[in-house]
Amino acid sequence: MGSSGSLFWSSSNDSAVDPGIGLTARQKKLVQNTWAIVRKDPIVNGMAIMIAFFKKYPEYQKLFSAFKDVALEELSANKKFQAHCLNVVTALNNIIDSINDLALLEANLLGIGERHHRRGQTKEQFLNLKDVILDVLRQKLGAKFTCETSVAWSKTIDAVIDGIFQSFTT
Numbered sequence: 022m023g024s025s026g027s028l029f030w031s032s033s034n035d036s037a038v039d040p041g042i043g044l045t046a047r048q049k050k051l052v053q054n055t056w057a058i059v060r061k062d063p064i065v066n067g068m069a070i071m072i073a074f075f076k077k078y079p080e081y082q083k084l085f086s087a088f089k090d091v092a093l094e095e096l097s098a099n100k101k102f103q104a105h106c107l108n109v110v111t112a113l114n115n116i117i118d119s120i121n122d123l124a125l126l127e128a129n130l131l132g133i134g135e136r137h138h139r140r141g142q143t144k145e146q147f148l149n150l151k152d153v154i155l156d157v158l159r160q161k162l163g164a165k166f167t168c169e170t171s172v173a174w175s176k177t178i179d180a181v182i183d184g185i186f187q188s189f190t191t
């Protein structure tokens with residue numbers, strides 16, 4: 022992601038790439054429109070992401086003191102887990118809502134990065150989350166998750182992760 026202020030791009034041109042985030046206006050719309058569907062059911066869809074993440078990387082559940090010992094099949098009924106999933110989706114809402122305001126997006130991602138880095142989260146963990154999110158979106162969106170949408174989401178997640186990593190010193 023470029024530095025703030027590099028957003029010299031015309032919103033009237035759907036195929037011009039915003040150099041800040043690396044997405045065209047059309048790609049941003051695809052991401053925002055598909056996220057609009059997912060965010061309507063924040064706890065259910067947040068849980069789908071987190072449960073898929075823990076299924077693929079069981080060791081990651083141990084990082085969450087509030088529900089580290091809850092069996093996978095009991096997680097969805099656990100209110101602390103639900104609360105965390107809601108927090109994650111809310112954070113993702115804020116990210117997706119700010120993809121047209123690079124400085125705001127960068128500030129937000131820096132904060133997320135700082136809090137996670139301080140707790141010991143690694144770059145690898147974030148990179149591993151990317152495919153999990155893409156898989157859940159594919160499942161949830163069905164035919165709406167076209168090839169073009171998939172590319173737009175992949176680029177968005179890359180940019181988000183890049184922004185988060187700006188606060189990682191190692």
Ligand code: HEM
Nearest residue numbers: 081084085086087108109112113136137140142146147150
């Ligand atoms: C874009 C990706 C992510 C988003 C938007 C996100 C969002 C959040 C939010 C909103 C919180 C609560 C506020 C805070 O303490 O920061 C949180 C906490 C946390 N996240 Fe993430 N997160 C992401 C990726 C990850 C990854 C990859 C891991 C590593 C497995 C992780 C592990 C944690 C842990 C351990 C906590 C603390 C939970 C607790 O004990 O309260 N997160 N995350």
